[in-house]
Amino acid sequence: MSRMLYRVSHxxxxxxxxxxxxxxxxxxxxxxxxxxxxxxDSIVMLKLAEKAFTPxxxxxxxxxxxxxxxxxxxxxxxxxxxxELNVRLIVASVQDAIxxxxxxxxxxxxxxxxxxxxxxxxxxxxRFDALFGxxxxxxxxARAKERVFSFRDDFGQWDPRNQRPELWALxxxxxxxxxxxxxxxxxxxxxxxVWHYIAREHIELPSIYFAHDRKVVERDGMLYAINDxxxxxxxxxPFVERVRYRTVGDASCTATVRSDADSxxxxxxxxxxxxxxxxxxxxxxxxxxxxxxxxxKREGYF
Amino acid sequence: MMAxxxxxxxxxxxxxxxxxxxxxxxxxxxxxxxxxxxxxxxIFADQxxxxxxxxxxxxxxxxxxxxxxxxxxxxxxQGITIDVAYRYFATPQRKxxxxxxxxxxxxxxxxxxxxxxxxxxxxxxxxxxxxxEQSRRHAxxxxxxxxxxxxxxxxxxxxxxxxxxxxxxxxxDFSAFVAELDVPSLVMIPISALHGDxxxxxxxxxxxxxxxxxxxxxxxxxxxxxxxLVDVRFPVQCVIRPQSTSASDYRxxxxxxxxxxxxxxxxxxxxxxxxxxxxxxxxxxxxxxPEAYPxxxxxxxxxxxxxxxRGDMICRPDGAPIVAHNIEAMICWMDEYRPLKVGARYAxxxxxxxxxxxASDLRYCLNVNTLHRDASAIxxxxxxxxxxxLRTAAPLLADEYRCNRTTGGFIVIDEGTNRTVxxxxxxxxx
Numbered sequence: 013m014s015r016m017l018y019r020v021s022h023x024x025x026x027x028x029x030x031x032x033x034x035x036x037x038x039x040x041x042x043x044x045x046x047x048x049x050x051x052x053d054s055i056v057m058l059k060l061a062e063k064a065f066t067p068x069x070x071x072x073x074x075x076x077x078x079x080x081x082x083x084x085x086x087x088x089x090x091x092x093x094x095x096e097l098n099v100r101l102i103v104a105s106v107q108d109a110i111x112x113x114x115x116x117x118x119x120x121x122x123x124x125x126x127x128x129x130x131x132x133x134x135x136x137x138x139r140f141d142a143l144f145g146x147x148x149x150x151x152x153x154a155r156a157k158e159r160v161f162s163f164r165d166d167f168g169q170w171d172p173r174n175q176r177p178e179l180w181a182l183x184x185x186x187x188x189x190x191x192x193x194x195x196x197x198x199x200x201x202x203x204x205x206v207w208h209y210i211a212r213e214h215i216e217l218p219s220i221y222f223a224h225d226r227k228v229v230e231r232d233g234m235l236y237a238i239n240d241x242x243x244x245x246x247x248x249x250p251f252v253e254r255v256r257y258r259t260v261g262d263a264s265c266t267a268t269v270r271s272d273a274d275s276x277x278x279x280x281x282x283x284x285x286x287x288x289x290x291x292x293x294x295x296x297x298x299x300x301x302x303x304x305x306x307x308x309k310r311e312g313y314f
Numbered sequence: 315m316m317a318x319x320x321x322x323x324x325x326x327x328x329x330x331x332x333x334x335x336x337x338x339x340x341x342x343x344x345x346x347x348x349x350x351x352x353x354x355x356x357i358f359a360d361q362x363x364x365x366x367x368x369x370x371x372x373x374x375x376x377x378x379x380x381x382x383x384x385x386x387x388x389x390x391x392q393g394i395t396i397d398v399a400y401r402y403f404a405t406p407q408r409k410x411x412x413x414x415x416x417x418x419x420x421x422x423x424x425x426x427x428x429x430x431x432x433x434x435x436x437x438x439x440x441x442x443x444x445x446x447e448q449s450r451r452h453a454x455x456x457x458x459x460x461x462x463x464x465x466x467x468x469x470x471x472x473x474x475x476x477x478x479x480x481x482x483x484x485x486x487d488f489s490a491f492v493a494e495l496d497v498p499s500l501v502m503i504p505i506s507a508l509h510g511d512x513x514x515x516x517x518x519x520x521x522x523x524x525x526x527x528x529x530x531x532x533x534x535x536x537x538x539x540x541x542x543l544v545d546v547r548f549p550v551q552c553v554i555r556p557q558s559t560s561a562s563d564y565r566x567x568x569x570x571x572x573x574x575x576x577x578x579x580x581x582x583x584x585x586x587x588x589x590x591x592x593x594x595x596x597x598x599x600x601x602x603x604p605e606a607y608p609x610x611x612x613x614x615x616x617x618x619x620x621x622x623x624r625g626d627m628i629c630r631p632d633g634a635p636i637v638a639h640n641i642e643a644m645i646c647w648m649d650e651y652r653p654l655k656v657g658a659r660y661a662x663x664x665x666x667x668x669x670x671x672x673a674s675d676l677r678y679c680l681n682v683n684t685l686h687r688d689a690s691a692i693x694x695x696x697x698x699x700x701x702x703x704l705r706t707a708a709p710l711l712a713d714e715y716r717c718n719r720t721t722g723g724f725i726v727i728d729e730g731t732n733r734t735v736x737x738x739x740x741x742x743x744x
Contacts, residue, residue: 018543018575018607022330022409027599031611032551032570039552039624039666063599064611067564068556149400156399157386172386175397176734177423177648179430181570182663182725186732200411202402292360306387 023209027060030197032181033160034064037142037195038071040185044142044195045102047314048074050090051260052217053146056206057197059215061144062097073100075143077131079123080107081241081263085218092216104134121241122265128313132168135192142185142193145314150202151291154306160199166190168312194314203290204283211276220257223274228253234267234294258283258290267294331537334413334429334461336452337438342469346438346507347401347414350529353514354410356403396421398428407533417448422455422697423648426737429456430723433537434463436528441474441504445487451682453488457495458644458699458739460719462540464492464500467528472506476519494685496716499535503528541608545713546574546582547635547721548628549665554613566597566613567622569666572720574630576614577605583631584622585711590631591618625667627711627721635711635721641671641704642742643715644680647694649728649735654694654702660735664710664724671726675703694736701741715739 020028037044046061048054061070076090094101106123109115114133115126135143149156159175161183176184187193198206210217228235229248236242238250241264255268256279273279305313337343351357365381389396395416403410413428429435435456439449456464466488474480481504492500503512504523511517514529526534554566576582576593583590594615596606606612614628622628629635647654654673662671679691679700687701694700715722726736 018541019329020610021328025330025609028570028609028611031599035551035568035611036666064568065554066600068554069558150402153399154386156401157397173388173396175424177427177725177737178734179427179725179737180719180723181431182723184663184725184727184732184734186661186727186729188732200400200402202404204404205409287355287359289358289360292358292364 023205023212026201026205027063027209029181029200030057030060031064033183033195033197034061034144036183036185037144038065041142041193043138043140044072044144045138045140046070046072046074046144047146048076048090048093048101049260050076050086050093050218051146052206052210052221053148053198055089055093055215055217056201056209057144057146058093058097059213060197070097070099073102075102075104075134075138075140077104077127077134078106079127079262079264080105081123083218083220083257083260083263085220086260089216089218102134102138104130106130109133122262124262124265125308125313127262128168128308128311131314132312135168136190140192141187142195144195144197146198147196147314148198148201148203148206149196151289152305154309158196158199158309160196161185162194162196163187164192164194164312168192170194170309170312172306172310204280207276207280207283211280218260220260222279223254223256223271225252226255226268227251228255228268235270236267237263239263257294259294269294328407329537330409330411331434331532331535332411332413332432333434333436333532334415334425334432334456335436335438336415336425336429336456337417337449341417341438341440342507343414343417343438346467346469346505346513347412349507349510349513350412351401351403353510353529354403354405356401394418397424405529405533410532417452419448419451419697422451423646425452426455426459426646426648429459429461430737432456432459432461433540434465434532434535435461436465436467438467438469439484439488441468441470441480441484444484445491447683449488450491453492453497454495454682454685455646457492457497458646460496460716460739462498462537463535464497465528465531466500466502467507468502468504469507471504471511471520472509476504476511476517478520478522481523501525501531503531542573542718543575543607544573545633545635545718546576546580546628546630547572547713547718548574548576548614549667549711549721550622550624550626550628551666552624553622565619566615567628568611568613569628570611571606571608572665573608573718575605575607576628581631582616582628583634584616584620585627585629585634586637586709587621587626589618589620591616591620593617625665627665635713636743637709637711638743639706639709640674640744641706641710641712641738641740642677643702643704643724643738643740644699645694645702645726645739646699646737647696647735648737649733650696651731652728652735653696653698654700654726654736656692659729661727661729662704662706662710662724662738663727664712665721667708667710669710670707670729671704673702674705677701677703702738704738710743712740712743714741714743716741
């Protein structure tokens, strides 16, 4: 018996770990939900959920915390996947929360931070006890510290100094009513792993992840597409550039990157060669302070 | 746009090595990790710029690479590592997951978290200081957790004139301590993290050292062979049963293979019921696969309709795990509020099974530095390790931890606070 035959590739090992995590949650929690934005990480996470339970339907709904600042291509992809898998989609709307005066529109127009109260409100309303997020530890230094099962108190808060020890693959799912666990099945994946997996599994993505021509302005050293949520400011001159989105978040604070990568193979080559992290390249919201992600996570953000 | 891509770049790594690093900041651990990440091009320009800016504003005279892994505000303020940071890099040979663990004794539980999933432990020490209490504690914990491979990096060789004599002395001291432990594979490498000696390239400063460089060792150490392929252990996570008419007779048992190899036609036994049947079919992600082995996540179909549910274990009729109510275990206590006491009740999570248990005896508390056993101990406090006897309300389907890390390990949960308060490694069952 050759031992070489019983090796698994690193992608297969990551997939097996994620599937295990998804099944643990389905088995141990009453009301899980999967956070699904139509971005590449949540699309991969949903694919893994499909694989974990096939041929049965995914045994939990998906939820989109919708800032109202969307890319139409992403919404279309979200809705198509939801239809294909026949899962229930819950939309927690930031616009509705603004209209109901639950949150206030920030002066800078960036709705990233006000997603948190909307998310927490939806958790309370639907009594979700476990929430899958597509966050990866390689994305950001506070995320690099977070457990796969991340405990949140009944205010949705993360206490990074007091995390539950997490040994082997024995995840502690015990909580009291009102508390919840954020679960990150992609914790150990890197941006490149996600792209290799998308290629291997022939996963369909919103077209804005691939190079296209777009009217942009340069702001704080980043390229932002002009759209309804991101108007031109005085002194800015828009120009057309060949770009793609490396991450897809709120359309008012997600920047594009210059790119000719119009296929998955080219994107993989580009990601492998890049010298800048995806959040550093594209997220205005992370630039506020050195610990802005940690602070937002403490408040209940993903 | 459709994904239309066949095989991807030739740079794709072939497999995965998880390793944990241990050692204090002064030993040069952050420099070592920073150096490995830098050489593997896994430090990004914006991360480096952020670290440089922070170092400048704090008035450091050098770029403090520890800031790359010390991601929490409190860690940066205090200049210590509190919790595990996970870092990722890849070479054409392998993908690496690094658990950078804290060295301070008060964060032992976080070090144990990082080491529990590691294939290899990298212990770092300063050539000038030799083997310290901390190095001994790290080596002991890694042997207790049975991390299969250990590497001792004797760092700062540049500060001892790359002396073979110094290296031999440190290695002798460390080997003497490790001889009392159970460490299956130990490699010792003289390095200078600052200058890069023996990290990626063989050092010209130490011609007397003929072993591998650190990266070469990390790339080539055989980890697939650590998997136990003999004893079949398949803890059932859940039952897949579609609620649709088209697949109404579909009934599959989902789980991850802990050890052994399974294929269609194999005779198997289900515990704790003891019923035997054969495997009809194995699927992974919806497709049939000829064989399943660790760490694959699969769905198994059995020939006979028998009662199988979460917490049950599929194994072979010969070489089955022990069905036990009484457990002898080494327990590492991790709760600062309440110590482990004899007579107290806890919840135990073992594979996919959760049971209640009572601590029926504390045999001894172990002094990690001297390995002295204190049989007079009456409790286990935070970060203490002891041998405990537990009686469970329902049986565990278990093996000794030294034979199987998955079916031999468990966590202890305080039912009052829901906190994970202990990590257990089984040494005996009845």
